[in-house]
Amino acid sequence: MTVRSASARYEGLGKDGKGHVSTQSGVLSDQPYGFNTRFEDEPGTNPEELIAAAHASCFTMALSFALAQAGHADGTLETSAKVTLDKDGPGFKISKSALTLVATVPGIDEQEFDRIADEAKANCPVSKLLNADISLDKTLKPS
Secondary structure, eight states: OOOOOEEEEEESSGGGOEEEEEETTSSSSSEEESHHHHHSOOSSBOHHHHHHHHHHHHHHHHHHHHHHHTTOOOOEEEEEEEEEEEEETTEEEEEEEEEEEEEEOTTOOHHHHHHHHHHHHHHSHHHHHOOSEEEEEEEEEOO
């Protein structure tokens, strides 16, 4: 079992509050977040951006390992994720994560690529965590 951690601190309440988020690895260290970074254009991060980064990186790694297990030795995978935050009654919910993949994998056909990519989307740990609609738009470039 692997356990990773992050922490958040929020000072003040509501729109006037300011937060900071840090990760165990130190990649984020007191990174600012708050209403203005989440709903406006103030510099800093927000939970949806962090979830998008986690989903893109998790899916891409899962696909990389699945392709290697299927016997493919080389390739390039580039994934972006767009996470949607919608109003949900008095609060909000993350309703969707849209993955966009562009891949170059020598020697793979479109049917095998689609099958392996769809399985990776369904089985990456972050996809399993999210209770949202997860889409995958994939492009296999000629090698």
